[in-house]
Amino acid sequence: MSLNNEVIKCIHERRSTRLFTEEQISNEQLDALLDAAIWAPSGGNNQSWLFTAIQKKDVLLHLNQLVRQGFQEWVPDDDYPSKLAAKQRSQNQSYNFYHNASTLIIASNKPNYQNAMADCALALQNIFLAAQSLGLGSCYINQLHWLRHDPQIRAYLLELGIPKEHTICSCAAVGFIGKASPVPVRKEGTIQIIR
DSSP: OOEEEHHHHHHHHBBBBBBBOOOOOOHHHHHHHHHHHTTOOOOOOOOOOOEEEEHHHHHHHHHHHHHHHHHHHHHOOOOOOOHHHHHTTTTTOOTTTTOOOOOEEEEOTTTOOOTTHHHEEEEEEEHHHEEEEEEEEEEEEHHHTTTTTOOOHHHHHHHHTOOOOOOEEEEEEEOOOOSOOOOOOOOOOOOOOOO
């Protein structure tokens, strides 16, 4: 048995992409990513998630403008550095929360379901690994989750077909890689084995 199979290789080689080209992914690639998402495990096989893929550029740009506006009023609920940095960067005209990826996949779920976030995170990991296997870049996007209670954003997401009773768990930015990300160093002391 080889421990260096394609899945493990894919896990090791996958990086977060923050610079994408303008080229749109194919319909077949998008279908493969969404199919990978719905085959993720879910608590009690609930499958209560919804994956909304947006590829229309003017919709993405309008959503980005709403996110920029939302950050101006938003007060972070903790001191997580990425939240503070995103709020600061959103003041820049060139700020784009999805890194100008050609496709944004929003994962939403029932808000009163305890495994909502975990289920969606597992599905997004499937998307990321599938994207890597197809030669695409991807990045986990938190901003819509952080701003999930913003009334203007929620109204627009409702227009896009995301139920108002759903909570926004997280998103995947997907597209062709414009610039490869460096290999991050793995921290020591994050594994323990009890035999």
